[in-house]
Amino acid sequence: RKEVEQDPGPFNVPEGATVAFNCTYSNSASQSFFWYRQDCRKEPKLLMSVYSSGNEDGRFTAQLNRASQYISLLIRDSKLSDSATYLCVVNANYGGSQGNLIFGKGTKLSVKP
Amino acid sequence: DTGVSQDPRHKITKRGQNVTFRCDPISEHNRLYWYRQTLGQGPEFLTYFQNEAQLEKSRLLSDRFSAERPKGSFSTLEIQRTEQGDSAMYLCASSQTATYEQYFGPGTRLTVT
Secondary structure: OOOEEEOOOOEEEEOOOOEEEEEEEOOOOOOOEEEEEEOOOOOEEEEEEEOOOOEEEOOEEEEEEOOOOEEEEEEOOOOHHHOEEEEEEEEOOEOOEOOOEEEOOOEEEEEEO | OOOOEEEOOEEEEOOOOOEEEEEEOOOOOOEEEEEEEOOOOOOEEEEEEEOOEEEEEOOOOOOOEEEEOOOOOOEEEEEOOOOHHHOEEEEEEEEOOOOOOOEEOOOEEEEEO
């Protein structure tokens, strides 16, 4: 089982649609969870951290289910500018490894007019 | 611009040559990370520093790779005797110790011919 698995995508949606991305992780000891956004040939940019209680930032809502080791990202009222690859990320927390992040392969989102 | 910077942005080299990349983190961040990303994959962890101490190295980091952060500020990543399989985007990120939120530089794209 891969450490972080995401929906393969691509997701092609019209402007204004609501889209949800799902992610599972294998290490139950992971403590920190994130969604990053990556535009083509650019660096990943932190979109939001994910907290156990769930959190919202404008049109974006992230949720975490520790029991199921599942993370989600919901984008409401999608914009053309939301087109990007969304990376699910957890911190490594095993043995002596705590600082580095483990990334999923990413899910590509394309928002069409 | 007070973000993470990397130099050079692009590097083309012949197989067997040595290359060195530089990363300047966000000034108040004491952790610095190196990742490698190939097409269609998420970034993969290589190594990280807390101040000048290299705390962890991935198994991906072969003997041909070495990283330094001599004064706890900027870092260099050197690849000796480059191989075609080293072609990738090399990303640097930094964070504060108290958080795992990492901020990435624009990356150095290496092409080995």
